[in-house]
Amino acid sequence: MSLSFWETSTFYAPADFVVVGSGIVGLNTALALRLARPSARVVVLEAGRMPCGASIKNAGFACFGSMSELMDDLSNGASPEDVFGLAQRRYKGLLRLREKLGDRALGYEPLGGYEIFTEPDVFAACADRIEEFNRAMYENIGLENVYSVVPSGSLDSFGFSGVCGAILNRAEGQIHTGSAMMALLRMARENGVEILNDFALRDWEENDSGVMLHGPEGLVLHASRVLFCTNGYTRKLLPELDVRPARNQVLITEEIPDLPFKGSFHYERGYFYFRNIGDRILLGGGRHLDPDTESTAEDDFTPLIQEALEELLQNVISPRRRPRIAQRWTGILGLGDRKKPIVQLVSPRMAVAVRLGGMGVAIGTLVGEEAARMLLDKT
Numbered sequence: 001m002s003l004s005f006w007e008t009s010t011f012y013a014p015a016d017f018v019v020v021g022s023g024i025v026g027l028n029t030a031l032a033l034r035l036a037r038p039s040a041r042v043v044v045l046e047a048g049r050m051p052c053g054a055s056i057k058n059a060g061f062a063c064f065g066s067m068s069e070l071m072d073d074l075s076n077g078a079s080p081e082d083v084f085g086l087a088q089r090r091y092k093g094l095l096r097l098r099e100k101l102g103d104r105a106l107g108y109e110p111l112g113g114y115e116i117f118t119e120p121d122v123f124a125a126c127a128d129r130i131e132e133f134n135r136a137m138y139e140n141i142g143l144e145n146v147y148s149v150v151p152s153g154s155l156d157s158f159g160f161s162g163v164c165g166a167i168l169n170r171a172e173g174q175i176h177t178g179s180a181m182m183a184l185l186r187m188a189r190e191n192g193v194e195i196l197n198d199f200a201l202r203d204w205e206e207n208d209s210g211v212m213l214h215g216p217e218g219l220v221l222h223a224s225r226v227l228f229c230t231n232g233y234t235r236k237l238l239p240e241l242d243v244r245p246a247r248n249q250v251l252i253t254e255e256i257p258d259l260p261f262k263g264s265f266h267y268e269r270g271y272f273y274f275r276n277i278g279d280r281i282l283l284g285g286g287r288h289l290d291p292d293t294e295s296t297a298e299d300d301f302t303p304l305i306q307e308a309l310e311e312l313l314q315n316v317i318s319p320r321r322r323p324r325i326a327q328r329w330t331g332i333l334g335l336g337d338r339k340k341p342i343v344q345l346v347s348p349r350m351a352v353a354v355r356l357g358g359m360g361v362a363i364g365t366l367v368g369e370e371a372a373r374m375l376l377d378k379t
Contacts, residue, residue, distance in 0.1 A: 023055030028368025057331030107176025
C-alpha cells in the first residue's frame with residue numbers, strides 16, 4: 001500500500017505509546033497513559049473493524065467467584081490467600097469499572113449471581129462451607145453474607161428441571177457488553193487516544209530508537225514504547241508466554257414471554273454459564289467437554305458443544321418453553337497454568353498485559369491501569 005505525505009505525517013506518524021488490542025485491557029491502558037501524559041501520542045492498533053476479542057464477545061457477567069470454582073482452585077493446590085486475594089481483585093476491579101464508566105453506560109443490573117447444582121452431594125459440599133467462605137469474603141472485600149442458599153420456593157419459581165439446589169452470590173450482577181465497550185471506546189477517543197482499526201500486527205523490530213510495527217499491506221508504524229494487550233491471541237505474537245487460547249461457544253435465544261428468572265447463573269464449576277438479557281436466554285461454555293479442540297483461537301463451532309448447550313437449555317434451563325435459537329458466536333479467552341494475569345516487560349521497550357482467565361470484565365480495568373503505570377515507570 002502506498003501512503004500519502006498526509007497519512008505518514010498524521011495517522012502513521014511516530015507514536016510515543018502503541019497499545020496492541022482495543023479490548024477492555026487495551027483501552028484502559030491507553031486511556032491511563034494518555035491521562036498521565038496528555039502531550040503523548042497514544043495509538044491503539046486493532047486487528048478488526050471493532051474490538052474482536054473476548055471483550056466484545058463475553059456474556060456480560062459482573063462476577064468474582066462462585067463457590068465451586070473457588071473450592072476447585074483450593075483443592076488443586078492454590079492457597080487461600082491466592083484464591084480469596086484474586087476474588088478481592090475481581091471485586092475491586094468491578095467497582096473500578098462501574099466508577100469509571102457509570103452503571104447507566106454499562107447497563108449494570110445488580111441481579112445477583114447464582115450457582116445451580118444437579119448433583120446433591122456437590123451442592124451439600126458447597127452449602128456446608130458457606131459460613132467459612134462468607135467469613136473469608138468479609139475479611140477480603142468487607143461484605144457480610146455474600147453467599148446464601150436459595151430457598152426451595154424461589155428456586156422452583158425459576159422453572160428449571162433437575163436442579164437440586166442453588167447458592168446466591170448477592171454482590172454480583174450483569175452488564176451489557178456492547179454498551180460497555182462503546183462507552184469505553186468513546187471515553188478513550190474523547191481523551192485523545194487514537195485507534196487504528198484493521199491493523200493486524202504481523203511483526204516488529206526493536207532497536208535503540210524504538211519499535212517498528214509491521215502491519216498488513218506493508219503498513220509500518222514507529223513507537224517509542226509498545227504494550228501487547230492481546231489476551232487469547234497472544235500466542236501468535238509472543239509464543240514463549242504462558243498464554244493459551246480457549247474458545248467459548250455461545251448462543252442466545254429468541255424472546256421468551258414471561259421468562260421466569262433474572263440474573264447470572266453458573267453451572268458445573270462455571271464451565272457452563274447463562275443469564276437473561278431481557279426475556280432472552282444467553283448460554284455459553286462447555287469447553288471442558290473437549291479441551292484439546294477448544295484450545296484454539298479459531299472462530300468456529302463444534303457439534304459436541306453446540307448439542308450440549310442446546311440439551312442444557314431444553315432439558316434443564318427452560319424445559320417447558322423449548323426456546324428457539326436466534327444467534328450463535330464464539331469468544332476467545334486467554335488462559336494459563338495460573339489464574340494471575342501476566343503484566344510484565346518482555347524487552348526494554350515492550351511489555352504485555354495478558355492472560356485474563358475469562359475474567360476480563362472483572363479485572364480488565366485494574367490490569368490496564370497497572371500496565372500503564374508499569375510502562376510509565378520505565379520512561
